[in-house]
Amino acid sequence: xxxxxxxxxxxxxxxxxxxxxxxxxxxxxxxxxxxxxxxxxxxxxxxxxxxxxxxxxxxxxxxxxxxxxxxxxxxxxxxxxxxxxxxxxxxxxxxxxxxxxxxxxxxxxxxxxxxxxxxxxxxxxxxxxxxxxxxxxxxxxxxxxxxxxxxxxxxxxxxxxxxxxxxxxxxxxxxxxxxxxxxxxxxxxxxxxxxxxxxxxxxxxxxxxxxxxxxxxxxxxxxxxxxxxxxxxxxxxxxxxxxxxxxxxxxxxxxxxxxxxxxxxxxxxxxxxxxxxxxxxxxxxxxxxxxxxxxxxxxxxxxxxxxxxxxxxxxxxxxxxxxxxxxxxxxxxxxxxxxxxxxxxxxxxxxxxx
Numbered sequence: 001x002x003x004x005x006x007x008x009x010x011x012x013x014x015x016x017x018x019x020x021x022x023x024x025x026x027x028x029x030x031x032x033x034x035x036x037x038x039x040x041x042x043x044x045x046x047x048x049x050x051x052x053x054x055x056x057x058x059x060x061x062x063x064x065x066x067x068x069x070x071x072x073x074x075x076x077x078x079x080x081x082x083x084x085x086x087x088x089x090x091x092x093x094x095x096x097x098x099x100x101x102x103x104x105x106x107x108x109x110x111x112x113x114x115x116x117x118x119x120x121x122x123x124x125x126x127x128x129x130x131x132x133x134x135x136x137x138x139x140x141x142x143x144x145x146x147x148x149x150x151x152x153x154x155x156x157x158x159x160x161x162x163x164x165x166x167x168x169x170x171x172x173x174x175x176x177x178x179x180x181x182x183x184x185x186x187x188x189x190x191x192x193x194x195x196x197x198x199x200x201x202x203x204x205x206x207x208x209x210x211x212x213x214x215x216x217x218x219x220x221x222x223x224x225x226x227x228x229x230x231x232x233x234x235x236x237x238x239x240x241x242x243x244x245x246x247x248x249x250x251x252x253x254x255x256x257x258x259x260x261x262x263x264x265x266x267x268x269x270x271x272x273x274x275x276x277x278x279x280x281x282x283x284x285x286x287x288x289x290x291x292x293x294x295x296x297x298x299x300x301x302x303x304x305x306x307x308x309x310x311x312x313x314x315x316x317x318x319x320x321x322x323x324x325x326x327x328x329x330x331x332x333x334x335x336x337x338x339x340x341x342x343x344x345x346x347x348x349x350x351x352x353x354x
Contacts, residue, residue: 033084033091034059041099047149048099048336055102059084067093067120068128071105073113078102094119100148101130104343112351117142122257122282123183129350133257133282140350141285143339146261152336153261156242156268160328164245164270167321174274174310175214176251177239180225183256183280188232200279200301204253205234207303211310215251245269248320249313252296257282267295267331272324274309277301285342286334295327 034057045053060070060081070081080098084091097119105115118126122133132144147153184199185192192198193206201217208215216236219226229235241261244250250266252259253276264286266273279301292298297320299309313320 034082037082037084037091037094037098040095041097041102044096044099044145044149045103048103048151050103053099053102053106054078055080055106057082057084057098064116065118065125065127066091067118067124068116068126069094069098069101069119070114070116071101073105073110078106093121093124096149097132097145100143100145103148104142104340104347107340107344108347108351112348115347115351121255130347133284135278135281135283140346141283142343142346143285144258144260147264147336147339150261152334152339153265153268154336156265157332157335159242160245160269160332163242167248167270167324170246170248172248172314173214174212174249174251174313175239175244175247176208176253177216177218177236178253178259178262179255180217180219180229181255186225188228188234200276200303201253201255202234203303204251204276204306205232207306209233211307213251213310241265242269244271248272248317248324249274252276254278254282258284260284264331264334267327270324270328272297272313272320273327274299274313276303285339285346289330293323295323295330297323 038057042052054076055078057080060083062070062081064070064081064083066083066086068083072079072081080102082091082094082098098117101115101117101119105112115130116128117130118124118128118132120126122131129140130142131139132142134141150156178201180186180199180201182199182201184202185195185197186199186202187193188202188206190206193202205215205217214236217229217234218238219229219235226235244266248271250269250271250273252263252266252273258278263273263275273296275296276299290296297309297313299306
């Protein structure tokens with residue numbers, strides 16, 4: 001049953017919209033999309049706990065790629081030029097990914113007047129200089145939208161400090177949970193899942209079945225692929241992130257580009273991370289600080305050494321513990337404040353060179 005307060009709010013919204021349309025005209029599709037993008041990015045700003053951003057979403061007259069956004073400083077605020085005239089799926093990509101760029105851009109010096117950023121995961125067409133993920137050293141990588149919205153995973157740092165188990169008290173089980181996404185052919189048939197071109201995560205799920213590794217997907221029952229994955233034995237229950245604070249090991253494997261919060265949070269929780277290489281070489285802003293066999297255990301993109309690496313961490317607990325400790329030390333130093341300084345400096349240095 002709908003309560004009286006909710007009914008009142010709906011009535012107020014209805015008449016507000018009615019009178020606005022009568023006096024100012026019905027908003028265009030572009031105006032509606034601009035408002036939607038603004039609303040969703042403001043929500044991310046509130047979640048991050050930073051001061052409200054002074055910006056305006058404007059329909060771009062430039063012919064930039066659909067998920068590229070031009071940020072420009074004008075009269076004390078930021079104008080974000082967005083392609084709101086393209087398909088909604090591209091507009092939807094920018095729903096929560098512009099705010100981080102605006103936050104850092106507004107803190108740059110007055111000499112930096114305009115930049116072009118990519119508000120997608122990095123796998124779509126783009127000419128932007130600034131991205132969350134890329135395969136090229138020509139682009140400047142900045143902290144991603146998940147890191148921004150969760151304020152550098154501060155809650156995970158607090159949990160790790162107060163609630164994570166000591167190494168010897170942790171489980172030896174190797175567990176992964178995530179979505180069925182990535183680039184490649186979709187198949188769970190044993191005859192094809194090991195062939196080149198198969199989605200890497202599906203290939204991984206198939207190989208892990210023989211290795212006593214609990215690598216499973218979390219898929220809603222109404223999803224079109226639910227029955228297929230269930231029949232293949234690839235479905236598992238959702239596991240909260242902080243549960244890895246009671247596990248010695250964790251797996252990191254990319255989706256379309258990178259796995260975003262998965263790697264950094266597992267490192268912060270003190271896990272020895274077995275990181276599968278990106279088949280295309282995608283990387284994030286802090287990857288150049290990670291050293292194989294120091295901060296993580298590397299696994300090749302084709303998974304040819306997967307069994308060897310699993311056996312190694314299980315038979316070398318002391319070395320695995322040291323890798324987990326070094327990874328956690330590095331990850332703890334990646335705070336919201338430190339990476340804000342990094343992002344602002346990275347933009348200023350790039351624009352100075354330009």
